[in-house]
Every structure is written in C-alpha cells, then in structure tokens.
Amino acid sequence: MKIKSCNFCATVLCVVVFSGTLSACAPLIFGGAAMSALVATDRRTSGAQLEDEGIELRAAGRVRESLGDRVHVNVTSYNRQVLVTGEVPNAQDKQLVEQIVSRVENVRSIVNEVSVLGNTTLTQRSSDALTTGKIKAAMVDAKDLYSNAFKVVTERGTTYLMGLVTQREATRATDIARSTGGVQKVVRIFEIISEAELERTLPRFAPASKPSTAPKT
Numbered sequence: 001m002k003i004k005s006c007n008f009c010a011t012v013l014c015v016v017v018f019s020g021t022l023s024a025c026a027p028l029i030f031g032g033a034a035m036s037a038l039v040a041t042d043r044r045t046s047g048a049q050l051e052d053e054g055i056e057l058r059a060a061g062r063v064r065e066s067l068g069d070r071v072h073v074n075v076t077s078y079n080r081q082v083l084v085t086g087e088v089p090n091a092q093d094k095q096l097v098e099q100i101v102s103r104v105e106n107v108r109s110i111v112n113e114v115s116v117l118g119n120t121t122l123t124q125r126s127s128d129a130l131t132t133g134k135i136k137a138a139m140v141d142a143k144d145l146y147s148n149a150f151k152v153v154t155e156r157g158t159t160y161l162m163g164l165v166t167q168r169e170a171t172r173a174t175d176i177a178r179s180t181g182g183v184q185k186v187v188r189i190f191e192i193i194s195e196a197e198l199e200r201t202l203p204r205f206a207p208a209s210k211p212s213t214a215p216k217t
Contacts, residue, residue, distance in 0.1 A: 041148050043164040043201060044079050051106045052077040059084075059101045066100055072119040073097055078151050078162040080108035083189055085155040087117045111189055113160065120156060128154040131182035135159060138176045145172055152177070157184035164191045166198050 042049055055077040063073050071093055073086040084101055088094050098112045120128075132154045139147035150173055151162040159177045163169075170190045177186045 041146065043146075043149050048079050051080055055080065055082060055104055055106055059104045059107075062100050062104065063097055066096065067093060071097070073114060074153065074155070075101065076151060076153050076160075076162065077107075078189075079164060079191060080106050081111070081162070081189065081191070082107050082109070083111045083113060083153060083160055083162060085113045085153060085160065087115050087119050089116070089118075091116055113155070113158075113187070115156070124156060127182060128156065131157070131159065131180060134182070135177050135180050138180060139173065142172065142176065145169060145176075154183070157182060158187060159183045159185070160187045160189055162189045164193060166195050167192055168195070169198075 044052070056075050059075040059077075059082065060073070063071070063075070067073075067088075071086065071088045073084060073088070076083045076085070082101055082104075084097060088097060094112065094114045094116055097114055098110055101107060101110055132152050135152050135154075136147065136150075139145050139150060139152075146169075149163045149165055149169065153160040153162070159180075161170075161173055161177060163173070165173070170188060170192060174186055174188060177183055
C-alpha cells in the first residue's frame, strides 16, 4: 500500500515538470528562509499547519498498520478537515478507513472520497500528479489568487480543491482546475470567508515593499 502526505508534493512536482515556473515553485525546496516565508503566507494559523501535518502522518500510519497493502489511501488535511482518497477492495474497508482517521487527534471533520475499486496503476498516479502540478502552476501564474491558500489533490482524474478562501477565489480556482487538461471533475472542499475577512489577513501576505502611494512633488 502506498499512503502519502499530500501537503507540498504537487507544488514540488511543478518544479520538476514546469521549469518555466521554477522561480515561483523553488522556495519549497531551496532554503529554510523561503520555506518560512511560505508558512507565514498560509492562511491557517501556525498551530493548525502543524496539526494538519500530524494528522496526515498519524492517519496514514494507522491505516497502513490496520489494512496493509490491500488498499491505496491518501490523506490530506487542511485546517483539521481531512480528505481521504484512493481505493479499497470493499465497502467495509472504506468504512474502516474513515473510522481509523476519525480517531486521530485533532481531526475536525472527514470527507471520505475513497472508492471501492482496484488500486490505480503507477501510470494513472503519475498522470494525476502531473495534472495537480499543472493546476498549481496555473494558480501561481494567476495574478488574482494566492496560490499558497489552496491544496490540490487529483485522484483518477477528479481534482479536489481545499482552502480557506473567498467565494470569488473559490470560483476562480475552480475555473482554473476545470480548464486544465486531465481534469474530469472538480470537487470543492473549501471553507468560505468573506472579502472583509480576507482584507484583514492581507497585510500578513502582502509583499515586503510596495510602490509608494505618496503624491509626486
């Protein structure tokens, strides 16, 4: 069984596949200062980010211990909301996976998208990873989105979008995903905030220096 924590894998992939966007993606793998900057621009609290990492690791480990190689399950957590994807051989295993994940500390809710199917092939998983990378790259290129506000997961052509975003951002990200080659369906698992709430967070995400707005003399 192959269980993975999905936090940064899609964006790291975009470094490998999309060399043209290397400057946007490279901070994920180059330097502690750059990684710290990405953590700081995440809309979750630092505590929530750590909790999500712990949830993914513990849930994956417990599913592996209980179900072994007969299942292929991926666990993705955002703000303690957990998406479970992959394949299991029967409905009982699907329910068991959800029960195992629900018992992990700090889990707030679960979206169980595990399918009762045979495990996907390496070719299919590679195709899904490529699709996720293309979506993340398109979000980086979009001038009206903070790409780090989203998590993107693709399984068997279905793309799942997670994040703490406004309705405008949710619609824009959905449009980007739907227009990406390889995407058959988009499932949105967003927490929606108001534009006013977003404005209150923007100073934390704004660039270190901005063009001066002082009148010219």
